[in-house]
Amino acid sequence: MQYFGSEEKLVDLEYKLFLEIREKISKEILRIQKTAEIVATLDVLTSFAKVAEDLNYVRPIVDNSGEIDIKERKTSSNRKNAFISEVLFQMIHI
Numbered sequence: 536m537q538y539f540g541s542e543e544k545l546v547d548l549e550y551k552l553f554l555e556i557r558e559k560i561s562k563e564i565l566r567i568q569k570t571a572e573i574v575a576t577l578d579v580l581t582s583f584a585k586v587a588e589d590l591n592y593v594r595p596i597v598d599n600s601g602e603i604d605i606k607e608r609k610t611s612s613n614r615k616n617a618f619i620s621e622v623l624f625q626m627i628h629i
Contacts, residue, residue, distance in 0.1 A: 560567070586592075
C-alpha cells in the first residue's frame with residue numbers, strides 16, 4: 536500500500552512542477568513568440584540564400600532610372616520554373 540501512496544505523491548509533485556513551468560512560460564510568451572518569429576524569418580532568408588547560391592543567382596543592380604535591362608537571364612530545365620521565368624520575363628517587357 537505504501538507503493539501506491541508514493542506513486543500518488545509523485546504524480547502530485549509532477550503536476551505541481553508542470554503548473555510552475557507553465558506559469559513561468561506564460562509570463563514570457565511574448566518574448567518566446569517574438570523569438571520564434573525572428574527564427575522563422577532567418578530560416579526563410581537562409582533558404583533563399585541557399586537556393587540563390589545553388590542556382591548561381593546574382594543580385595540585380597537597381598537604380599532610379601525606371602528601366603529594367605536584363606542582359607542575361609537564367610533558363611531552367613525544370614518546366615515549371617522555366618514557365619514561371621518566361622511569364623515573369625514577358626510581364627517585365629510589356
